[in-house]
Amino acid sequence: MHAWLCENPIGVDALQWKELPTPEPGAGQVRLRIEAASLNFPDLLIVQNKYQMKPPLPFVPGSEYAGVVEAVGDGVKHLKPGQRVACLSGTGGFGTHTLAPAALCMPLPDGFPAVDAAAFIMIYATSYHALMDRAQLKAGETVLVLGAAGGVGTAAIQIAKAAGARVIAAASSDDKCALCASLGADATINYTQHGPLGGLRDEIKRLTGGKGPDVVYDPVGGDFAEPAFRSIAWRGRYLVVGFASGPIPSLPLNLALLKGASIVGVFWGDFAKREPQANAAMMQALAGMYAKGQVKPVIDQTLPMADLRKAYAIMGSRSVKGKLVLVN
Template sequence: MKAVLCKQYGPPETLVLEDVQPLQPGPGQILISVRATGVNFPDTLIIENRYQLKPDLPFSPGAEVAGVVQAVGEGVRAFRPGERVIAVPGYGGYAEQTLAREEDTFPLPDGIDFADAAAFLIAYGTTHYALQERAALRPGETLLVLGAAGGTGLSAVEMGKLLGARVIAAASSDEKLALCREHGADELINYSREDLRQRLKELTGGRGVDIVYDPVGGSFSEAALRSMAWNGRFLVIGFTAGEIPKVALNLTLLKGCSIVGVWWGGFLRSEPERAAALTRELVEWFRQGKVRPYISKRYPLEQAAQALAEVAARKATGKIVLLPDSARER
């Protein structure tokens, strides 16, 4: 089978496409015939050995896949060959086959396209967990989304509206903000030419925002923290800007606000029963059409490096998906 391999740590252009031996599931594992793979920012980190998950070389990146169960290992009870699934193996998804733990695999209802499914679980799972579990968002609250045109950001815009929030989308261009508006944003801020704090003050009448959803980090994090309302919740999602901000903790005292870490992968492993329940709810919303990821580009597996480079450079809007040759032939 074909797989995109990281054989040495480095940028996306160091990845290679090779034929490798077919995989076999071990105990508790599911062998998945991959139909589509989502491209995510952590994939850019794992190939440079800058992520908390550190697989042995060589390995294939790719943290989320959609496909069909090909075989199951000893002890697997919930899945059988031929069933449609989505999974978050952590790595190994840039390939025609991958292995996932049973607890990291979820049923995929009929009628949902494999590409849509591969662009869905990490972004919307993270946002679902962030807004409902970590922020306890209440209808009528104001939600600020930084980096709002990215895959995770758009999921926060969409789900924030679904949960009853007033959503302020912040992004770096008018084109990106137009996409945010299409996905339900109430207010828009172009922080490449507008002062973020001043605009937030104007949009909230000086009150501030109840929740900040920050997958970006960098220079805008402190400005957003300074713009929080009393009892606000600042959600730390990630650092696509490449800079982990250092903020003055006295701001949390003055604002009476909380800084809340959001790691969905850790949630899956630490609270598997609760995570499974939330995932079932989320997939049902997906099946009903209440949420749906925006896919900006679809690349063949052999162009994985190009796709990943776009994500690393923050040029992608929504999600990018890889389609193996074997999947595109179906």
């Protein structure tokens, strides 16, 4: 097998495409022939030693992937060779083969292409857990999605619309806003025109008739957090999803008091570990939504697995709409 090996987590340039022994699965594991793997923001942080999970060295990055089961280890009963699955295990995806925990593999129904499957679990599980579980989103409510043209943002738009909500999508260009509108967003905000330090708050107020959004979905953080939170409706829920802009913001807690609002943390990874039955039910629901055409990953482009460095550079340029996927 071949894989991108991280022996020194000092950045993308240190990754090496290497030939490695093809491993045999241990107890509770399966060996997958990887068909596709998607690039997520944590995949960039982990090779820079900036992610909260720090795997032992050396490791193969690539948190999310889809492929075909080649072999199963002891105790694996629900999967068999030849079966197609998707998996989000944190590492291992950027190669031709990997060992995956069988318990984390999602069996794929017929008609679920590998490229879509490799781009599915993280963004839809995060967004569904955030909106439907943590925010308890109801039909008729208004959701403001920041970073709306990215992976989790596009997923959030689709899930919120399927739930009957009104969606305001904020993104950084007219092209990205047009994408959000094509996914069902009812209104868009281009924050190069209505910036977080300028007119963002006024534009949110205008688009909500002064009421503010019931739910703010924020995977961006930084300067966007405070104006968005100041705009929130009475009893609003502010979802802390991530910090793609870099800085972790500090919010004045008196704002939560004045708005009767909640600041709600979203950590899907730990939810999946602590509440596995609830997570399994959620993933079944999402697979059903995919089958009905209610959700479908937005794929910016696919590249050969050998072009991983190029994919990282594209992600770093912040030009990506939806997801980048690498294919074997």
